[in-house]
Amino acid sequence: MLALEVHNVHAYYGHIHALKGISVTVEDGEIVTLIGGNGAGKSTTLKTISGMMRPREGYVKLYGEDLGAYRAHEIVSKGVVQVPEGRQVFAGLTVMENLEMGAFSRRDADGIRQDTEHVFQLFPRLKERQRQVAGTLSGGEQQMLAMGRALMAKPKVLLLDEPSMGLAPVLVDSIFDTIKRLHEQGTTILLVEQNARMALQVANRGYVIQTGEVVLSDSAANLRANPTVQKSYLGIS
Secondary structure, three states: OEEEEEEEEEEEEOOEEEEEEEEEEEEOOOEEEEEOOOOOOHHHHHHHHOOOOOOOEEEEEEOOEEOOOOOHHHHHHHOEEEEOOOOOOOOOOEHHHHHHHHOOOOOOHHHHHHHHHHHHHHOHHHHHOOOOEHHHOOHHHHHHHHHHHHHOOOOOEEEEEOOOOOOOHHHHHHHHHHHHHHHHOOOEEEEEOOOHHHHHHHOOEEEEEEOOEEEEEEEHHHHHHOHHHHHHHOOOO
């Protein structure tokens, strides 16, 4: 079943044509990754999906429903939830308060409690620090919190924007282990990641984006074996 469909999307920053007919699909239960250089349009694609930017042409559909008429917070309620680049936790709130903010649109108290426990199982460090102010956490802990906060919104599709950025290698491994666990638990994920090697190891499929256009799409295994991808993104000459 098609969970997310981005079709022929054109988006602009003022007069700058940032997305030039992007088309991406994510099947239910898949991890799909977008790879490309800085400024290629990867994060802009996520912003357009989540309603922070509006396409001038094309559409975004969630399980067949056009999201074009909805504002960003309504799209979250529909089930498209983004973990933003740079984490952007609420620095002055505690870990628990950040998680509660993730569930702001929900009214199912029992479900919220269950999902809080699920987040603490995924990230035991957050349980240990649940009363700690988020701004005093390490970068890795803040990334855990940003992902946990997103999970509290009960996503149908989870958008991850550069989850490994700025993290030490051991923490990168931990974050990708968590992404794999979420996938095993049935979470549908669209992943934007500068670390193309790691992204293609966890993804089912991938798209290569250059200057706002999809230039290549294939299974993750085929992309890992593609000489152009190896040279441009995997550091293999």
